[in-house]
Amino acid sequence: MQTNRRKKITAAFAGLVLGLAWVVSAPTASATGSKPAAATATGNHCTISVDTKAVRCFATITESIAHATGGRVTDAPADVLAAVTDPDVTARINGGGPGALAVLGIQYYLANYGSYSLAVNGPDVGCDLPVDPPEYYVAPLPDFTSTGGINWNNNIRSFQAYSGCYQLMFDDSACTAAIYGWAGSAADLGAANDRTECIFWS
Incomplete structure (x- = not known):
């Protein structure tokens, strides 16, 4: 795994993450992660960068996909x-390339x-x-209720990962209680619906 593109993250993620039938090391010194900043526009289709926050x-x-892909995909339905089900859109979201933004995953409010x-x-x-150790994370998830939007913590019911990624979800913002993944x-997240507050990608 390429370590030259990883950054130090907070010691709050030290230790081991236990979940389901496997164990995954927490991203103590390598995962690129994000704690959300304030939203810059209103609406309920949002984006967040693990690099810039x-x-x-x-x-x-x-519009959300156009922004998340850095303008590479501007005509998603x-x-x-x-x-999410259009194979052409999926292929182009996965396209990436040098200098392009990679979409790691899209989370959905409903199943x-x-x-x-x-x-x-x-x-x-x-x-x-x-997948172990993880490469990217977001925790806690963005909360847009102050601008009339959604608190994404405990409000995810389905997702699609992209760019060669698998996703692992936790029901606490310290990323210590895995509930779904790697997938x-x-x-439909089933018993994990409405519980996610931290997500890893790798």
Whole structure:
């Protein structure tokens, strides 16, 4: 795994993360991570960068995907389900390339990729295997209630990962109680619905 692109993160993530039938080392010195900054626009289709911590919100998922991809994909369908299931859109989101932003994953407010969305992006390299240790994280998730939006903590019910990534979800912002993953997508999180406050990608 490439370590030259990783950054130190807070000691709050020291130790081991235990979950399901596996153990994953916490990102004590290597994962690129983000604690959300203030939103810069209103809307319920939002983006957050694991590199810059910048967040933006838009009225449509079309705009959100355009921003998350650095303008590489500007014509995703405005219908949320159509955007996530369109194979051409998926291929282009995964396209990446030198200097491009990599979309790590898109989280959805409802099961079956419905309603509002939260896209997370990172460096153009995306993810590589193995999944342990993780390469990127966001914790806690953005809270836009002060601007009339969504608190994404405990409000995720489905997701799709991109750019070669798998996703691991935790029900606490200290990332110590794994509840779902590693997985590339989930149309319904089942018992893990409405519990996520931290996400790893690798």
